[in-house]
Amino acid sequence: xxxxxxxxxxxxxxxxxxxxxxxxxxxxxxxxxxxxxxxxxxxxxxxxxxxxxxxxxxxxxxxxxxxxxxxxxxxxxxxxxxxxxxxxxxxxxxxxxxxxxxxxxxxxxxxxxxxxxxxxxxxxxxxxxxxxxxxxxxxxxxxxxxxxxxxxxxxxxxxxxxxxxxxxxxxxxxxxxxxxxxxxxxxxxxxxxxxxxxxxxxxxxxxxxxxxxxxxxxxxxxxxxxxxxxxxxxxxxxxxxxxxxxxxxxxxxxxxxxxxxxxxxxxxxxxx
Amino acid sequence: xxxxxxxxxxxxxxxxxxxxxxxxxxxxxxxxxxxxxxxxxxxxxxxxxxxxxxxxxxxxxxxxxxxxxxxxxxxxxxxxxxxxxxxxxxxxxxxxxxxxxxxxxxxxxxxxxxxxxxxxxxxxxxxxxxxxxxxxxxxxxxxxxxxxxxxxxxxxxxxxxxxxxxxxxxxxxxxxxxxxxxxxxxxxxxxxxxxxxxxxxxxxxxxxxxxxxxxxxxxxxxxxxxxxxxxxxxxxxxxxxxxxxxxxxxxxxxxxxxxxxxxxxxxxxxxxxxxxxxxxxxxxxxxxxxxxxxxxxxxxxxxxxxxxxxxxxxxxxxxxxxxx
Numbered sequence: 001x002x003x004x005x006x007x008x009x010x011x012x013x014x015x016x017x018x019x020x021x022x023x024x025x026x027x028x029x030x031x032x033x034x035x036x037x038x039x040x041x042x043x044x045x046x047x048x049x050x051x052x053x054x055x056x057x058x059x060x061x062x063x064x065x066x067x068x069x070x071x072x073x074x075x076x077x078x079x080x081x082x083x084x085x086x087x088x089x090x091x092x093x094x095x096x097x098x099x100x101x102x103x104x105x106x107x108x109x110x111x112x113x114x115x116x117x118x119x120x121x122x123x124x125x126x127x128x129x130x131x132x133x134x135x136x137x138x139x140x141x142x143x144x145x146x147x148x149x150x151x152x153x154x155x156x157x158x159x160x161x162x163x164x165x166x167x168x169x170x171x172x173x174x175x176x177x178x179x180x181x182x183x184x185x186x187x188x189x190x191x192x193x194x195x196x197x198x199x200x201x202x203x204x205x206x207x208x209x210x211x212x213x214x215x216x217x218x219x220x221x222x223x224x225x226x227x228x229x230x231x232x233x234x235x236x237x238x239x240x241x242x243x244x245x246x247x248x249x250x251x252x253x254x255x256x257x258x259x260x261x262x263x264x265x266x267x268x269x270x271x272x
Numbered sequence: 273x274x275x276x277x278x279x280x281x282x283x284x285x286x287x288x289x290x291x292x293x294x295x296x297x298x299x300x301x302x303x304x305x306x307x308x309x310x311x312x313x314x315x316x317x318x319x320x321x322x323x324x325x326x327x328x329x330x331x332x333x334x335x336x337x338x339x340x341x342x343x344x345x346x347x348x349x350x351x352x353x354x355x356x357x358x359x360x361x362x363x364x365x366x367x368x369x370x371x372x373x374x375x376x377x378x379x380x381x382x383x384x385x386x387x388x389x390x391x392x393x394x395x396x397x398x399x400x401x402x403x404x405x406x407x408x409x410x411x412x413x414x415x416x417x418x419x420x421x422x423x424x425x426x427x428x429x430x431x432x433x434x435x436x437x438x439x440x441x442x443x444x445x446x447x448x449x450x451x452x453x454x455x456x457x458x459x460x461x462x463x464x465x466x467x468x469x470x471x472x473x474x475x476x477x478x479x480x481x482x483x484x485x486x487x488x489x490x491x492x493x494x495x496x497x498x499x500x501x502x503x504x505x506x507x508x509x510x511x512x513x514x515x516x517x518x519x520x521x522x523x524x525x526x527x528x529x530x531x532x533x534x535x536x537x538x539x540x541x542x543x544x545x546x547x548x549x550x551x552x553x554x555x556x557x558x559x560x561x562x563x564x565x566x567x568x569x570x571x572x573x574x575x576x577x578x579x580x581x582x583x584x585x586x587x588x589x590x591x592x593x594x595x596x
Contacts, residue, residue: 009402013414016399020421020475023432026442030435083310090307099307102314108581110533112550113570116557117321120567124324140317143310172299201425204535208557218427225427225540229435237428248423252416 024241031234048235058236061220064131065200068216072138073195079139080146080191081184087147088154106144114141115208122209129211137209138199145198146191153187186255193251197244329567330360340564364568374552374569378576381549384463384538385531388470392478392527393520395471400482400519401512404489415483422476430469430540437465437541461543469537474530478523485519486512518587525584532580533573549573 031049035042052058083103090096106114118137122129161183165175181188203218210216217240224233331340368374403414421429436442437460444456459465489512497507513520535550542548549569556566 006405008398009405012398013402013406016395016402016475016479017417019395019472020418023429023436023472024421024424026436027428027432079310079313082306083314086307086310090303093307095311098319099311099314102318103310106318108529108577108584110530110550110573110577112533112535112553113325113573116553116566116570117325118317120324120328120563121317121321136317140313143313147310173302197423201427203427204554218425221427221431222536225431225434229431229438233431234435237425237431240428241424244423244425245420248420 027234028238031238033231048231052235061215061217064214065217068135069196069199072135072199073192076139076143076195077146077192080143081150083147084150084154087151103144103147106141111204115205119208131214134206134210134214137205142195142198145194149191150187153184325567325570328564329364329571331564333562333564364564377547377549377552380547381532385528388467388531389524389528392471396478400479400486403483404486418476418479430536465541466538469541470531474527477526481522482519485516489515521587525580529580
């Protein structure tokens, strides 16, 4: 079987990962460049990080992005989990096909179309564009991603656990919080993280849905990138990559540890 | 066994009867809410906006705020609604067919997305294949490494390529330093830059379904073919590729569908002459402030995507049936 792991396979993997990671690595390296020219190395320096923290516009945008991200991810996780429960538990109610269509359509919708349609809605109902409208827009598209993640966990969920709790007299709401929720918790956590990063990354929908006073970090970066590449933007990007990478790696380590613990518990239970 | 089930049943009824009426009412209400809240949310923020887009695409441009007529409002009542309905027209759609700009933008979006999808397949297939044949204990790590870039911002990953591709950028510096070229390659602001951007940004979407299909494959089939004297290349085309076809279709659609409406990549890496429909819509909206025409552009973009989306869904449904 090991013959499959040939030189060709190894080199295609190495080249592939070099392609995936080299641009990001170069971007990070050049954020520590002394020179103002982004592509000419002028020695190591962290001065761009210093000037980053003195750039009031960028810091304001980062603060807006963080708040929008946390609020929209949290609401989207609640709504997305409800949508996932609806899709897996309630197989018969009026308008189910429309509902599942509305959950899956935003996943393949071009961002320009989603952004435009939300903006036209906000104008039609007379809602001033700003912090609230960006948050509403982000909740709407990220709740569908949460729903898909949580749904995939609910499908493989062993419902006899719930039935046992209810047979023993636990009311459905209590059963949900004591049995179902702990079991699907990892999926909910990864759903929240996905929603948060989607909100953190989004440029197109935010540009449509946002108004004066609620410029998000991607919008700010985009407007500066159009004027040219600067080491300061490299530094901002590096920090964003760092935040997301730490979060993702930590979450996957926690998940892995839980998995090992669960396997150990199962083995212990079997031995007993 | 049936006795046991029966006694469990009576216990169930007893427990239900013992539960106070108020709590039963509460749980009924809660399960209603679980359906109603996300349902209403999606109706208001997803379906209604599309109806508005469609409606505005039939309206006319006006110098006003909002910049189109007729603007429905509740105060006009039913008769006002019908008199305004008479003002709607398909002029914007006719305008889209008259001005070659839009037609060209649609065609070139599809061509650019198609070429990029093929290139992504060519780059992604060997990687996915290599991962599927890697030692089993290495595979989770490799998978994690493919997914990780997907978590970093799209905008940042596209931005990273500007520094590499521009005339005095890192790629040209490198190629000139090792003496392959004398004059810098002009890649930035061309379609080539867009292809590179799309392949790079969407590569994980291609690799993941390909890997899922290739990993399930029974490789003793290949060994059998080779034992019977089939050369490796024709074994690949006769066995491996057909078996990975569901992954190929899913991956291609996952790249093609978002690439057609892409805005960031053509805007940052492509030049001013690059025509892609997402960029056209953006300009129409933000620069020309022509809301009705940009709505019509959006409606046609969606119509274009219906066929690939249906291909994708059919492929997904088939894959689910097979795994059962």
